[in-house]
Amino acid sequence: MAILATENxxxxxxxxxxxxxxxxxxxxxxxxxxxxxxGAGKTTLLSLLTGDLRPSSGKIxxxxxxxxxxxxxxxxxxxxxxxxxxxxxxxRLSVRENVSLPAFFGAGLAGDAASEWIDEVLEMSGLSxxxxxxxxxxxxxxxxxxxxxxxxxxxxxxxxxDEVAAGLTEPEIAxxxxxxxxxxxxxxxxxxxxxxxxxxxxxxxxxxxxxGSKLLDGPFDEVWAxxxxxxxxxxx
Amino acid sequence: xxxxxxxVLIFQGLTLGGLYAMIGxxxxxxxxxxxxxxxxxxxYITYGAFAAIGAIALFPNxxxxxxxxxxxxxxxxxxxxxxLLIVERAMAHRNEVVAMLVTFGLAVVLxxxxxEFAGADLRGLSVGSLAQANFTIAGITLGVLPLVSLGIAxxxxxxxxxxxxxxxxxxxxxxxxxxxxIAALVGARVKRTHIVVAALSAGLAAIAGVLLAMRSxxxxxxxxxxxxxxxxxxxxxxxxxxxGVLLAGLLLGMTQVISTWADNSAGLFYVHLVFFVxxxxxxxTGKLQ
Amino acid sequence: xMKKVEFVALAVGxxxxxxxxxxxxxxxxxxxxxxxxxxxMAQMWNLAAGYAGQISFGPQMxxxxxxYALYMISNNTTIPVWVVMALVPIVVGLLAIPLGMVxxxxxHAYFAIGTWVAAEIAFQFVIKTPSLGGSSxxxxxxxxxxxxxxxxxxxxxxALFASVALIVALRMFLRSRLGLAVLxxxxxxxxxxxxxxxxxxxxxxxxTLTGAGIATAAALYYSTxxxxxxxxxxxxxxxxxxxxxxxxxxxxxxxxxAIGVALFIGLREFMTANGYSGDQYWIIMGVLAIxxxxxxxxxxxxxxxxxYTRMTRGNTx
Numbered sequence: 001m002a003i004l005a006t007e008n009x010x011x012x013x014x015x016x017x018x019x020x021x022x023x024x025x026x027x028x029x030x031x032x033x034x035x036x037x038x039g040a041g042k043t044t045l046l047s048l049l050t051g052d053l054r055p056s057s058g059k060i061x062x063x064x065x066x067x068x069x070x071x072x073x074x075x076x077x078x079x080x081x082x083x084x085x086x087x088x089x090x091x092r093l094s095v096r097e098n099v100s101l102p103a104f105f106g107a108g109l110a111g112d113a114a115s116e117w118i119d120e121v122l123e124m125s126g127l128s129x130x131x132x133x134x135x136x137x138x139x140x141x142x143x144x145x146x147x148x149x150x151x152x153x154x155x156x157x158x159x160x161x162d163e164v165a166a167g168l169t170e171p172e173i174a175x176x177x178x179x180x181x182x183x184x185x186x187x188x189x190x191x192x193x194x195x196x197x198x199x200x201x202x203x204x205x206x207x208x209x210x211x212g213s214k215l216l217d218g219p220f221d222e223v224w225a226x227x228x229x230x231x232x233x234x235x236x
Numbered sequence: 237x238x239x240x241x242x243x244v245l246i247f248q249g250l251t252l253g254g255l256y257a258m259i260g261x262x263x264x265x266x267x268x269x270x271x272x273x274x275x276x277x278x279x280y281i282t283y284g285a286f287a288a289i290g291a292i293a294l295f296p297n298x299x300x301x302x303x304x305x306x307x308x309x310x311x312x313x314x315x316x317x318x319x320l321l322i323v324e325r326a327m328a329h330r331n332e333v334v335a336m337l338v339t340f341g342l343a344v345v346l347x348x349x350x351x352e353f354a355g356a357d358l359r360g361l362s363v364g365s366l367a368q369a370n371f372t373i374a375g376i377t378l379g380v381l382p383l384v385s386l387g388i389a390x391x392x393x394x395x396x397x398x399x400x401x402x403x404x405x406x407x408x409x410x411x412x413x414x415x416x417x418i419a420a421l422v423g424a425r426v427k428r429t430h431i432v433v434a435a436l437s438a439g440l441a442a443i444a445g446v447l448l449a450m451r452s453x454x455x456x457x458x459x460x461x462x463x464x465x466x467x468x469x470x471x472x473x474x475x476x477x478x479x480g481v482l483l484a485g486l487l488l489g490m491t492q493v494i495s496t497w498a499d500n501s502a503g504l505f506y507v508h509l510v511f512f513v514x515x516x517x518x519x520x521t522g523k524l525q
Numbered sequence: 526x527m528k529k530v531e532f533v534a535l536a537v538g539x540x541x542x543x544x545x546x547x548x549x550x551x552x553x554x555x556x557x558x559x560x561x562x563x564x565x566m567a568q569m570w571n572l573a574a575g576y577a578g579q580i581s582f583g584p585q586m587x588x589x590x591x592x593y594a595l596y597m598i599s600n601n602t603t604i605p606v607w608v609v610m611a612l613v614p615i616v617v618g619l620l621a622i623p624l625g626m627v628x629x630x631x632x633h634a635y636f637a638i639g640t641w642v643a644a645e646i647a648f649q650f651v652i653k654t655p656s657l658g659g660s661s662x663x664x665x666x667x668x669x670x671x672x673x674x675x676x677x678x679x680x681x682x683x684a685l686f687a688s689v690a691l692i693v694a695l696r697m698f699l700r701s702r703l704g705l706a707v708l709x710x711x712x713x714x715x716x717x718x719x720x721x722x723x724x725x726x727x728x729x730x731x732x733t734l735t736g737a738g739i740a741t742a743a744a745l746y747y748s749t750x751x752x753x754x755x756x757x758x759x760x761x762x763x764x765x766x767x768x769x770x771x772x773x774x775x776x777x778x779x780x781x782x783a784i785g786v787a788l789f790i791g792l793r794e795f796m797t798a799n800g801y802s803g804d805q806y807w808i809i810m811g812v813l814a815i816x817x818x819x820x821x822x823x824x825x826x827x828x829x830x831x832x833y834t835r836m837t838r839g840n841t842x
């Protein structure tokens with residue numbers, strides 16, 4: 001059964017459709033790469049899924065239930081979390097406190113269960129040795145890791161990754177990928193990325209968007225080889 | 237209510253509305269361009285009134301236009317100096333609250349300096365025979381003074397609009413307001429523009445102060461009351477819109493005149509209430525940024 | 526969890542409160558009442574403005590509500606004044622919830638101005654309403670009887686202990702999960718919501734809590750003055766004073782308001798004792814505020830702590 005689905009979802013800004021009539025189904029445990037040229041509507045689609053934005057029309061379903069009108073915080077509690085493109089870390093709080101917040105308020109943990117889970121997330125994201133450091137003092141790679149850790153700490157069943165590899169060097173991308181592979185079991189992932197090679201080995205399925213609409217949707221290799229993809233990227 | 241009474245009521249509402257709009261004009265300009273909530277605005281209004289009162293006390297025969305000009309220039313100078321020496325520095329700070337709080341300190345210094353210098357008494361601006369002058373049209377008697385006051389307010393608005401939309405200086409001001417960094421790149425003098433705007437805004441406040449002192453009395457401690465009216469006018473008018481300010485002033489002026497007619501202990505109760513309800517309604521329907 | 530030092534602070538606070546009630550003379554007690562009441566209010570305004578970013582120009586709304594709640598309930602029922610005092614935060618807190626739901630449609634400058642106008646509406650309403658005493662105000666007559674004895678004796682003890690208890694409570698609060706949420710909201714509001722915090726409800730809770738706190742402090746204050754006028758209770762002076770105290774001392778710190786109050790009242794007492802006028806005092810305060818904001822925009826206390834850490838680090842290196 002689909003864990004998350006959009007039905008005919010659109011979002012207009014003025015007269016422009018940023019996202020137009022998109023149907024997307026995400027199954028439990030599935031990892032989907034979402035690619036497309038600049039302005040294709042990928043980030044807008046993620047914002048519609050998290051509740052940062054409301055769709056102009058259409059529905060968003062989680063486990064078959066309509067969550068379209070749920071606000072951001074309630075969707076986090078329902079199990080949708082996003083690692084933002086520009087890390088939204090709390091710069092005046094410590095790394096551990098940053099991770100604690102979603103563990104407390106998103107996952108609803110308390111006491112020993114909370115601190116064990118926080119330790120585990122810090123370990124998974126490779127931040128254990130910097131747990132006491134102020135988040136504002138971290139470098140870009142570590143801030144990206146922290147952003148991921150914050151998203152994971154709310155125990156999401158759907159994890160949305162928004163260009164988490166952007167701005168990183170190749171070895172850095174490899175190390176972020178390692179973290180993501182560790183996070184993969186038992187949850188669905190939607191990963192938006194400009195750099196398609198980052199998705200390789202993580203995503204078994206690829207969705208291509210262009211001008212607000214869904215263009216292609218299929219297994220990684222099939223989409224990768226398709227001519228439509230080549231023309232979308234090369235042609236424009 | 238007879239038709240004549242109704243006409244008088246509308247006339248009073250219009251003239252009071254013009255005064256309210258004038259009270260808000262400088263603040264709207266300041267907030268619209270500098271993006272600083274100028275809490276000393278009420279004090280500039282008071283200073284304008286006292287400059288006029290002082291000028292007339294010293295030179296009883298000074299023609300009224302000169303008194304107005306004198307008050308305008310005095311406050312413009314004060315506003316420019318405050319911007320240059322104090323506010324501009326605070327605006328450099330990352331947190332915009334700092335600039336607002338600095339103007340708050342400035343307001344207190346101005347208020348109590350004036351009280352120390354001129355005494356705390358209420359004063360009015362005597363305009364001689366003009367105060368009692370009236371004229372009659374179709375059996376309805378109206379005062380000349382409110383009409384003059386409305387005329388001054390409308391003229392000020394017209395000149396302000398012409399300055400902002402029809403002159404080189406106005407273009408520079410609008411450029412600095414929209415995109416300070418880019419305006420600086422294409423050669424706009426950002427700091428100088430800020431000072432000009434601060435001077436203009438304090439000057440407009442001074443005119444409002446003169447009109448206020450002609451209508452009722454004013455003390456060094458009247459600043460907060462004026463500031464509140466200015467806030468209401470500017471917020472209702474949509475932060476920084478010249479035409480909006482004029483309409484908001486008229487709405488609040490009308491509200492006060494009509495509510496006082498219906499309930500003579502109304503005070504500003506209904507004015508504040510109308511403001512509050514409109515504000516919240518607009519916020520709720522998403523019309524507030 | 527309460528730390529040992531906080532427990533000691535509470536005990537010392539209790540002893541000091543009793544001593545202040547017994548040993549200080551009446552004039553000093555009255556002054557101390559004012560200081561402590563201002564401190565309590567400033568700490569509340571600081572919690573809302575400095576931690577939750579709710580900069581309001583209208584705390585006088587709650588000063589007025591607290592005073593009027595105390596007087597109206599005491600004068601018209603037989604409930605003892607000290608019980609009414611405990612009821613004030615509940616009554617005002619309940620009023621603050623719907624008020625907060627309305628004013629939180631407004632943000633930033635709109636919020637600041639909207640809260641001020643709301644306070645003015647309450648002020649004009651009281652003036653227009655004869656059963657609330659109109660513009661001439663009310664005299665405190667609990668159960669219809671005149672107050673006997675010196676209320677400041679009790680009030681100074683309560684206010685002193687409450688001030689210490691408030692600091693301890695706020696320290697504990699900021700260590701708690703909810704406190705962490707407040708700090709997160711201060712850092713980044715949308716980011717906080719994305720961790721699952723119901724930011725709107727948190728804001729409303731803080732607004733209600735700080736409103737009830739200001740009202741309680743006001744009730745303490747007006748129980749010593751024995752009369753209450755709308756002009757005094759609802760005037761913007763309260764907002765002005767609280768802003769001064771918090772901003773000069775250090776917005777968003779627990780020690781800042783204490784330093785602010787000490788400066789504010791200390792300077793006033795010093796200047797009045799030396800024959801300066803109230804206007805001269807305010808000029809100095811205004812200049813002080815401008816100077817602090819331009820030179821140390823964070824306020825005095827944060828500047829002191831930064832200076833201290835720099836000094837100690839300099840020594841160890």
